[in-house]
Amino acid sequence: MRLKITHHxxxxxxxxxxxxxxxxxxxxxxxxxxxxxxxxxxxGEAGEPGAGFRDGAGDWIQLWTLRGPVxxxxxxxxxxxxxTDLSGVLxxxxxxxxxxxxxxxxxxxxxxxxxxDLAATPSDELTRLDLAHELSHLVYSNVPYKSGVTTxxxxxxxxxxxxxxxxxxxxxxxxxxxxxxxxxxxxxxxxLHADADGNAHEASHAWAEIFIEGLGWVGFDAANKTCPNQxxxxxxxxxxxxxxxxxxGVTVMGGAEKLDVKVAVEEVAQ
Amino acid sequence: xxxxxxxxxxxxxxAYASLSDWVAQMPVDFRQLKQAEAEALFRRIGITFAVYGExxxxxxxxxxxxxxxVFTQGEWRRxxxxxxxxxxxxxxxxxxxxxxxxxxxxxxxxxxxVYQNEAYEKAVVGxxxxxxxxxxxxxxxxxxxxxxxxxxxxxxxxxxxxxxxxLENREIMMRMFPDLFRGNRIExxxxxxxxxxxxxESVAPKKCVGRPRVVILTPxxxxxxxxxxxxxxxxxxxxxxxxxxxxxEGEFVYMRTxxxxxxxxxxxxxxxxxxxxxxxxxRDSMLGVPGLMDVYRSGGVSICSAPGAGVADDKAIYTFVPxxxxxxxxxxxxxxxxxxxxxxxxxxxxxxxxxxxxxxVKEVHGSGGYGMLVGPKSTKKQIEEFRKxxxxxxxxxxxxxxxxxxxxxxxxxxxxxxxxxxxxxFCLCGDRIELVPGGLTRVALKEGSLVVNSSxxxxxxxxxxxxx
Numbered sequence: 187m188r189l190k191i192t193h194h195x196x197x198x199x200x201x202x203x204x205x206x207x208x209x210x211x212x213x214x215x216x217x218x219x220x221x222x223x224x225x226x227x228x229x230g231e232a233g234e235p236g237a238g239f240r241d242g243a244g245d246w247i248q249l250w251t252l253r254g255p256v257x258x259x260x261x262x263x264x265x266x267x268x269x270t271d272l273s274g275v276l277x278x279x280x281x282x283x284x285x286x287x288x289x290x291x292x293x294x295x296x297x298x299x300x301x302x303d304l305a306a307t308p309s310d311e312l313t314r315l316d317l318a319h320e321l322s323h324l325v326y327s328n329v330p331y332k333s334g335v336t337t338x339x340x341x342x343x344x345x346x347x348x349x350x351x352x353x354x355x356x357x358x359x360x361x362x363x364x365x366x367x368x369x370x371x372x373x374x375x376x377x378l379h380a381d382a383d384g385n386a387h388e389a390s391h392a393w394a395e396i397f398i399e400g401l402g403w404v405g406f407d408a409a410n411k412t413c414p415n416q417x418x419x420x421x422x423x424x425x426x427x428x429x430x431x432x433x434x435g436v437t438v439m440g441g442a443e444k445l446d447v448k449v450a451v452e453e454v455a456q
Numbered sequence: 457x458x459x460x461x462x463x464x465x466x467x468x469x470x471a472y473a474s475l476s477d478w479v480a481q482m483p484v485d486f487r488q489l490k491q492a493e494a495e496a497l498f499r500r501i502g503i504t505f506a507v508y509g510e511x512x513x514x515x516x517x518x519x520x521x522x523x524x525x526v527f528t529q530g531e532w533r534r535x536x537x538x539x540x541x542x543x544x545x546x547x548x549x550x551x552x553x554x555x556x557x558x559x560x561x562x563x564x565x566x567x568x569x570v571y572q573n574e575a576y577e578k579a580v581v582g583x584x585x586x587x588x589x590x591x592x593x594x595x596x597x598x599x600x601x602x603x604x605x606x607x608x609x610x611x612x613x614x615x616x617x618x619x620x621x622x623l624e625n626r627e628i629m630m631r632m633f634p635d636l637f638r639g640n641r642i643e644x645x646x647x648x649x650x651x652x653x654x655x656x657e658s659v660a661p662k663k664c665v666g667r668p669r670v671v672i673l674t675p676x677x678x679x680x681x682x683x684x685x686x687x688x689x690x691x692x693x694x695x696x697x698x699x700x701x702x703x704x705e706g707e708f709v710y711m712r713t714x715x716x717x718x719x720x721x722x723x724x725x726x727x728x729x730x731x732x733x734x735x736x737x738x739r740d741s742m743l744g745v746p747g748l749m750d751v752y753r754s755g756g757v758s759i760c761s762a763p764g765a766g767v768a769d770d771k772a773i774y775t776f777v778p779x780x781x782x783x784x785x786x787x788x789x790x791x792x793x794x795x796x797x798x799x800x801x802x803x804x805x806x807x808x809x810x811x812x813x814x815x816x817v818k819e820v821h822g823s824g825g826y827g828m829l830v831g832p833k834s835t836k837k838q839i840e841e842f843r844k845x846x847x848x849x850x851x852x853x854x855x856x857x858x859x860x861x862x863x864x865x866x867x868x869x870x871x872x873x874x875x876x877x878x879x880x881x882f883c884l885c886g887d888r889i890e891l892v893p894g895g896l897t898r899v900a901l902k903e904g905s906l907v908v909n910s911s912x913x914x915x916x917x918x919x920x921x922x923x924x
Binding site: 205209239242247251283289290425435 | 556570578706707753
């Protein structure tokens with residue numbers, strides 16, 4: 187499937203920004219499930235691309251610096267990616283980080299008693315793959331999709347207590363459950379194509395990957411009850427949403443910032 | 457029962473032969489005069505910071521003992537070989553665990569201890585710094601228990617401090633007792649800043665053109681080791697900068713100067729990992745440089761020591777250093793480790809809990825003598841309180857026997873008396889591995905005390921290595 191991605195963000199600042207640094211983790215991953223046809227990142231006249239490198243997790247990191255004064259900073263991403271359904275398996279992805287690193291807990295992924303209880307429900311008899319699917323189902327039924335009940339700062343434990351959340355929360359909860367069953371798990375950010383079934387999706391999306399011995403990293407999108415397929419474009423990963431953030435930046439001056447975001451993922455002809 | 461470094465029974469050992477007359481002939485009032493002079497000199501230079509980040513009153517002077525601690529050339533050579541061997545193995549380990557992790561694959565170190573270690577930096581995985589060196593300045597803490605018995609207490613691979621004491625102690629001794637230095641052939645230590653600078657220049661990134669520009673990055677003047685940062689910058693002839701003096705643009709790091717921005721090639725940072733780049737680590741850090749890690753990873757600047765170098769020096773990994781020497785170098789370790797019980801192992805746990813009163817228990821990530829239990833020096837109540845802490849989180853602790861630290865003659869009110877000492881030499885790793893002949897000797901000034909930490913009554917001494 188050929189997907190066209192349009193991801194335009196405009197940062198509007200109260201006061202002119204004199205100087206800024208942005209680190210972008212916003213390029214499609216390189217693996218058998220996706221092939222980049224075209225990928226352009228642009229930050230307007232104030233932006234200058236700087237250091238770029240592929241990190242140990244296989245993500246392309248690109249630094250941008252901004253020279254002001256500017257009150258508006260665009261981050262425009264336009265690309266076309268050819269995708270293939272690999273049933274969620276991250277086949278052919280070059281990375282060097284030992285899966286054990288993804289057993290580390292962060293603030294957002296610290297288990298509490300309720301998460302421990304939930305993680306303990308599936309039987310020990312299950313294969314690792316079946317167990318991962320089972321945990322994903324548990325997230326679907328215990329943390330149904332509800333927008334507006336959580337924030338960017340909500341932890342996995344809080345999302346479970348609230349009993350609802352968005353993709354970030356689903357990924358965090360599933361990661362905690364998997365780690366509690368001794369499976370390394372990580373947060374993945376990317377894009378999702380709203381398919382023909384009419385389900386409402388967030389075009390900027392996130393899901394979890396679980397490391398399964400013998401199979402490697404496998405993606406699980408709990409809220410959509412599926413493993414990532416040709417409708418998904420993977421861009422980066424981390425220990426939690428914060429660690430996998432597609433854009434991290436600081437600006438000098440600027441004051442209050444207001445964001446306008448437009449994301450669209452459409453199918454285009456080959 | 458304790459090894460006395462000066463006396464073998466009644467006999468004066470070789471190393472101290474010339475000093476024994478000097479001590480014996482020194483009149484008491486002259487000694488008091490000199491002691492006061494030394495203190496005034498230390499105050500004047502302003503060297504009043506706490507050693508090894510122990511905190512405490514930053515304006516407090518650390519007591520300086522005028523009686524030097526001496527090694528013969530032979531003793532030092534063996535130590536030197538041992539220290540360099542260890543430094544080499546530690547860097548080989550860092551290169552390995554940020555690469556393929558062969559030592560883990562070979563089952564020689566448990567994966568959990570390495571990859572789930574809080575000092576392990578995912579952001580460094582897959583990156584090989586210039587010359588494959590991750591830790592450029594390694595402080596190795598040693599204690600002596602016999603003529604040929606040296607034990608490593610801990611390795612410091614991040615940003616070990618204390619080297620300014622090594623230099624100042626010598627400087628002050630030479631100023632006060634020039635005759636002593638004329639009469640004894642003592643290896644100089646004053647080459648350290650030059651060797652440090654050369655070491656740092658030797659690990660400049662590939663993209664560097666011309667002579668590398670080196671800076672020292674300090675958290676600022678409120679840091680307890682600020683004196684040392686400015687002292688070293690001064691002696692090396694490099695700029696001392698704070699995070700706000702540096703910025704990232706394009707592919708490089710620049711320093712703001714009155715003549716406009718100047719590109720920086722090598723950063724000797726005296727700042728913890730968590731604070732060096734708010735985009736990568738702690739985002740509330742005001743001390744670091746946003747984007748620094750991206751420039752580092754793409755080869756635009758060198759950071760010394762590499763972020764994540766701390767995974768080689770925590771107390772859990774420590775127990776495996778002899779294994780590293782064998783694994784990477786195919787050699788037997790020259791320096792011994794102290795026997796260590798790791799409390800996450802069932803058998804060790806039981807032994808330690810049964811023998812708390814005889815052991816020293818330390819936190820895996822603790823430092824500066826905090827968060828530890830010295831069994832023989834603790835009350836029953838203190839031991840029981842510590843037991844509860846261990847029960848809550850056994851894997852946070854290791855235990856060691858109480859060591860019989862060697863003693864060295866030290867000036868005390870009553871004259872000269874033996875006091876316990878340790879040693880921290882500073883090993884430099886760049887294109888070569890170098891060690892100036894000397895180090896920082898800390899001395900427990902209280903009679904019978906084994907705690908050399910300055911926060912608990914420790915002082916410092918000049919450390920001599922005799923030439924042949």
